[in-house]
Amino acid sequence: MDRLVYTAMTGARHILEQQATTSNNLANVATTGFRAQIDAFRAVPVQSDGLPTRTYVVDSTVGADFRSGAIQTTGRALDVAVRGNGWLAVQSADGSEAYTRNGSLKVSENGLLQTSGGQTVQGEGGPIAIPPDSEIAIAGDGTVSVISTAQAQPGPANVLGRIRLVNPDTRGLERGSDGLFRQKSGLPADPDPAVQLVSGAVEGSNVNAVDAMVNMISLGRQFETQMSLLKNAENNAAKATQILALT
Incomplete structure (x- = not known):
C-alpha cells in the first residue's frame, strides 16, 4: 500500500487530537484562572530506500500557556x-x-x-x-x-x-x-x-475565544485536506488495479 495512506492518516489523527485540545480551551474560556493547553507537533522523516520526501507527524508533550489572564x-x-x-x-x-x-x-x-x-x-x-x-x-x-x-x-x-x-x-x-x-x-x-x-x-481564563475559534476552523480545513489525500491514494490504487487487470 502507498505510504501516502499512512502519512495522511497520522496527520488526520493528530489534527483530531489538536481539535480536542482547542475544544477544551473553548469550554474553559470562562473558567477562573484557567491556563490554555498547547499542542506541539514535530515532523519525522519516513525511513525508506527512496528519497526522504515524506514525513510522519508525531505529537510532543502537551504544554500550557502560562500568560496571566485579565x-x-x-x-x-x-x-x-x-x-x-x-x-x-x-x-x-x-x-x-x-x-x-x-x-x-x-x-x-x-x-x-x-x-x-x-x-x-x-x-x-x-x-x-x-x-x-x-x-x-x-x-x-x-x-x-x-x-x-x-x-x-x-x-x-x-x-x-x-x-x-x-x-x-x-x-x-x-x-x-x-x-x-x-x-x-x-x-x-x-x-x-x-x-x-x-x-x-x-x-479570568487566558484563553482568547476568537483565536481559538479561528484555530478550530483552520484545523477543520487541514483535516479535510488529509481526507482528500486518502481519497487520492484510493483512486490511484483503483486505477493501478485496472491497468494491471488489462495486462
Missing part, C-alpha cells in the same frame, strides 16, 4: 487573584500538593478554606480553619484574618494563618488530569514571599 473585580471578600507570577498551593484529592490560579475561595462545611473546585487551600502551617460567625479578610501577602460577628460589638481581628504562595519555574510544572499543576519532580515548591494577591478580584 483580573476581574468582584468585591467578594473570599475572592483573590494572584498579581503577576505565582500560584496558590492546594491539597489535591490524593493528598499531594498542587497549584492553581483559581482564587474563587469558599468555606467548606467543616470550616476549611477551599477553592470553588473543593480543593483545600494550604496555609504555611497547614489547612486554614475558619471559625463560624466570622467576617473574613485576606491581605495582599496572603494573611487570613477574621473578625467575630457573634457579638453586637465587633471584636479585634484574629490572624488565622497565611496562604501558602509559591512561584516555581514553569518549565518544571505539568498539568494533571484534574486541571491542577504539579512539579515534575514531585517535590513541593518553596514559599515565595514576593507573590502578592489582589483581594476582592479573580483572574
Whole structure:
C-alpha cells in the first residue's frame, strides 16, 4: 500500500487530537484562572530506500500557556487573584500538593478554606480553619484574618494563618488530569514571599475565544485536506488495479 495512506492518516489523527485540545480551551474560556493547553507537533522523516520526501507527524508533550489572564473585580471578600507570577498551593484529592490560579475561595462545611473546585487551600502551617460567625479578610501577602460577628460589638481581628504562595519555574510544572499543576519532580515548591494577591478580584481564563475559534476552523480545513489525500491514494490504487487487470 502507498505510504501516502499512512502519512495522511497520522496527520488526520493528530489534527483530531489538536481539535480536542482547542475544544477544551473553548469550554474553559470562562473558567477562573484557567491556563490554555498547547499542542506541539514535530515532523519525522519516513525511513525508506527512496528519497526522504515524506514525513510522519508525531505529537510532543502537551504544554500550557502560562500568560496571566485579565483580573476581574468582584468585591467578594473570599475572592483573590494572584498579581503577576505565582500560584496558590492546594491539597489535591490524593493528598499531594498542587497549584492553581483559581482564587474563587469558599468555606467548606467543616470550616476549611477551599477553592470553588473543593480543593483545600494550604496555609504555611497547614489547612486554614475558619471559625463560624466570622467576617473574613485576606491581605495582599496572603494573611487570613477574621473578625467575630457573634457579638453586637465587633471584636479585634484574629490572624488565622497565611496562604501558602509559591512561584516555581514553569518549565518544571505539568498539568494533571484534574486541571491542577504539579512539579515534575514531585517535590513541593518553596514559599515565595514576593507573590502578592489582589483581594476582592479573580483572574479570568487566558484563553482568547476568537483565536481559538479561528484555530478550530483552520484545523477543520487541514483535516479535510488529509481526507482528500486518502481519497487520492484510493483512486490511484483503483486505477493501478485496472491497468494491471488489462495486462
